[in-house]
Amino acid sequence: MCYGWSFLYSSTAYGLKCYNCVTRYPSSCTTSVTCPPELDQCSSLTASGVTTKSCMVSNLCVSPVTCCKEDYCNGAITTGPSVLLLLLSSAIITFFV
Template sequence: MKLYGALILFVTLSTACGLRCYTCITVDPRSCTDTKSCGPGFDRCFSLKFNGVTTKDCLNSLGCAVGVMSCCEGDLCNSAVPTGSSVLLLLVSSALITLFL
């Protein structure tokens, strides 16, 4: 039962921290390693490549309607290298809940 409580606390804390996105302005998208927690109202991460320069940051879903940039949902989803941490966390938490409920 304590494990179940710890799992709920962990999921709650990760949700409360909000969306995290990579943020940079660089020529080499693989060198973009800085992250930040997006503020209220920012619910997407984006990547924009223009004239060889890549820009990554947080964005509102309305800004994604422009169509020039690539938008995504989920923590650190605008990476040059797929991270998969959000998917892994979802699978592990689903498995634990299935086992203990």
Template sequence: MKFYGALILFTTLSAACGLRCYTCTAADPRSCIDTKSCPVIFNRCFSLRVDGYNMVTKGCQSSIACVGAVTCCEGDLCNSAMPTGPSVFLLLVSSAILVVFL
């Protein structure tokens, strides 16, 4: 039972601690697996593909800098190559586990 309580606590804290984005500079966007908690001043995740160099850069960004070739999105880990579910879904699942096992 303590394990489930700890799981729910960590899931809730991770959702409450701010935006998380994938961060990398790589040739293949699917190779971006590192994540980072963004500082408070950044409210978007971004992806930037540099044409001619076959490179992509991902990280945290402010909404005012989301212009031109910079593609921005809102939500945790939204700048991945593959779609990910929102953290609200994780909170609902952890709450369901709590109800079932307690």
């Protein structure tokens, strides 16, 4: 029980960590920031081919903005059907070989 409390305390004390950038190439977004306490979400928005990632206050997290609450959670690039097909075919090959 003590360990859980210390984790919650340290997360709050040091702040959420998010990727922070404005770019046309989301995979190049490697700059990170520690959010101030009032900005409790990581956000990501893509509009007109430009992706913006930053810290955000939760009440501003409405579509088309996507938000999340874990460190660096706004850094993932969404996978398309081709990646899922590749993983499925690899699993089938592994199973039958």
